[in-house]
Amino acid sequence: MITRPEEHDIDRAGKRLLRAAVEKLGWILNDVQEDYGIDSNIQVFDGSFPTGAWFHVQLKSSRQSEYSTDQTFISQALSVDHARHYGLDMRQPVLVIHVDVTAEKVYWYFPQLDKNLANALSRSATRSATVSRNLLNHPAEAPPKFLHRLLYVHVITALESYLSDFLISKVLGDQAMLRRFMAILRHKRVQRCC
Numbered sequence: 046m047i048t049r050p051e052e053h054d055i056d057r058a059g060k061r062l063l064r065a066a067v068e069k070l071g072w073i074l075n076d077v078q079e080d081y082g083i084d085s086n087i088q089v090f091d092g093s094f095p096t097g098a099w100f101h102v103q104l105k106s107s108r109q110s111e112y113s114t115d116q117t118f119i120s121q122a123l124s125v126d127h128a129r130h131y132g133l134d135m136r137q138p139v140l141v142i143h144v145d146v147t148a149e150k151v152y153w154y155f156p157q158l159d160k161n162l163a164n165a166l167s168r169s170a171t172r173s174a175t176v177s178r179n180l181l182n183h184p185a186e187a188p189p190k191f192l193h194r195l196l197y198v199h200v201i202t203a204l205e206s207y208l209s210d211f212l213i214s215k216v217l218g219d220q221a222m223l224r225r226f227m228a229i230l231r232h233k234r235v236q237r238c239c
């Protein structure tokens with residue numbers, strides 16, 4: 046007999062709760078059809094006016110969320126590949142959003158702003174990472190703080206893209222500079238190894 050897996054019900058409940066939280070803020074949730082680690086995009090509005098701010102969402106839903114014993118934070122496991130992609134590789138803001146479908150709570154996490162995650166990923170040989178977030182990280186509970194962090198991620202990713210493009214154009218266009226750059230990289234790798 047064909048049955049609907051419980052994970053599907055949990056995922057649908059999580060998406061419904063996320064959509065309700067986003068709509069309460071007057072924002073728009075757009076689903077991504079081909080999912081390669083990004084489930085949705087959210088467009089931020091100020092009243093009926095689009096602000097131009099967007100962010101990507103990786104949605105994690107659970108019936109049994111992992112709360113700390115003192116109930117001050119929640120944990121969410123991610124593969125190292127996904128954590129690295131969200132925290133270090135993405136050039137647009139991305140949030141990992143955890144939905145506790147039993148408690149009907151939505152929590153958000155900016156991996157691009159997590160220095161501890163970046164440090165762990167730079168020396169990690171494991172295949173998974175656990176991120177822990179304070180329970181107050183619900184966008185409806187603190188919209189100004191949320192928007193401030195979103196703006197900060199936009200600025201950081203824009204600067205990273207600009208500096209990367211500038212470095213590539215300057216270094217690749219000058220053979221002497223390319224050789225000097227490669228020598229510095231080799232020296233840094235030797236320092237890190239020893």
